[in-house]
Amino acid sequence: DVVVTQSPLSLPVTSGRPVSMSCRSSQSLAHSDGNTYLSWFHQRPGQSPRRLISRVSIRDSGVPDRFSGSGSGTDFTLKISRVEAEDVGVYYCMQGIEWPWTFGQGTKVEIK
Amino acid sequence: VQLQQSGPGLVKASQTLSLTCDIFGDSVSGKSVAWNWIRQSPSRGLEWLGRTYYRSKWYNDYAESVKSRITINADTSQNQFSLHLNSVTPEDTAVYYCTRGYFSSCDYWSQGILVTVSS
Numbered sequence: 377d378v379v380v381t382q383s384p385l386s387l388p389v390t391s392g393r394p395v396s397m398s399c400r401s402s403q404s405l406a407h408s409d410g411n412t413y414l415s416w417f418h419q420r421p422g423q424s425p426r427r428l429i430s431r432v433s434i435r436d437s438g439v440p441d442r443f444s445g446s447g448s449g450t451d452f453t454l455k456i457s458r459v460e461a462e463d464v465g466v467y468y469c470m471q472g473i474e475w476p477w478t479f480g481q482g483t484k485v486e487i488k
Numbered sequence: 489v490q491l492q493q494s495g496p497g498l499v500k501a502s503q504t505l506s507l508t509c510d511i512f513g514d515s516v517s518g519k520s521v522a523w524n525w526i527r528q529s530p531s532r533g534l535e536w537l538g539r540t541y542y543r544s545k546w547y548n549d550y551a552e553s554v555k556s557r558i559t560i561n562a563d564t565s566q567n568q569f570s571l572h573l574n575s576v577t578p579e580d581t582a583v584y585y586c587t588r589g590y591f592s593s594c595d596y597w598s599q600g601i602l603v604t605v606s607s
Contacts, residue, residue: 413592424585424597425534431591468534472592476551479534 378402378471382480388488389459397483399452399469406449406473413472416445416454419482420465428467429454461487489513491586491598499580501607505573509586509598516562516569517542522589525560525571528600529582539589540569576605 379402389395399414406412412432417425427436429445432452442457456463466482495507509523516523522541528534538550540560550558559572573580583602587594 407592411591415593417594424600425594426597427593427595430593430595436595470534470593475549477536477592477594479536481533 377476378405378474378478380469380471380478380480382467382469382483384483385481387483387485389485390488391461392458394455394457395459395485396453396455397467397485399447399454399480401450401452401471401473403473404449405452405471412448414445414447414452415470415472416443417468417470418463418465419468423465425468456485459485459487489588489596491588491596493584493586493598493601495584495601495603497602498604498606499576501577501605502575505571505576505580505584505603505605507571507584507586507601507603508568509570510566510568511588512567514588515564516567517564519543520590523560523562523569524587524589524594526585526587526594527582528585531579532582535582537571537573541589578605578607581605 381400383398405414416429419425428439433445444455466484468482469480490512492510499505522539524539525537538560540562557574562569583600585600586598588596
C-alpha cells in the first residue's frame, strides 16, 4: 500500500497568520493521464471530513481562496494564508493513485 | 449529491455489521463514479474498506484487511449500496462513512455512524 505521512501532527497557530502543513507519499502520485491524485480534507470535531482540494491544487466549490495546495511527485503542501477560527480541526491528505486509497494520519490545527 | 446512512449503532461480537447508504442526486450505477465505505477509529485512522461501481457490469474492490469478511452490494431499484462485515470483533468499532468516489477522490461523504461492537 502507498504510505502517506503528514507533518507536523499538531500545529498551534495564531489567528490571522499563515500556516502550512506537509504530506509525503511513499511513491509518486503522478498518473500517466497527466493528473496527480492527491486530495486534502478538513474534519471538524464531530463532523465528517470535507474535501477542500483535489488533484493537488483544485479547490472544491465553496472553499475559501485562503486555502491553496501545491506539490508534485511525492511531496505536497497545504497552505492557509490567514487562519480563521473556523479552520480548526484535523487536516488529512489522501492518495488516489493506487488501490487501496490511503490517508495520512492528520495534522491537528488549533488556535493559540 | 447527498448520502444518507442507516443501520444499527451496536452489534455483538461474531455477528454481522450491516449498513445502508441512500444516494440522492446521483445514480448508484453512474458510469464515472464509485461508491465507497470508509471507517475511522482512533487506532486505525481513516481506513478505506471497499467500493462498488458499474462499468457495463458490477465490480467490487476490497481492502486486504477485511477482504475475507466484507461484501458491498448495490441496489439499483432503491438507488443505494450496502456494507456487510461479518464476524466482527471490538476492533471493528469505528465511525463508518459512505462516500462517492470521482476522479480518484472522495467528493461527498455521509454523516457517519458510530458502530460499537460489544463483546
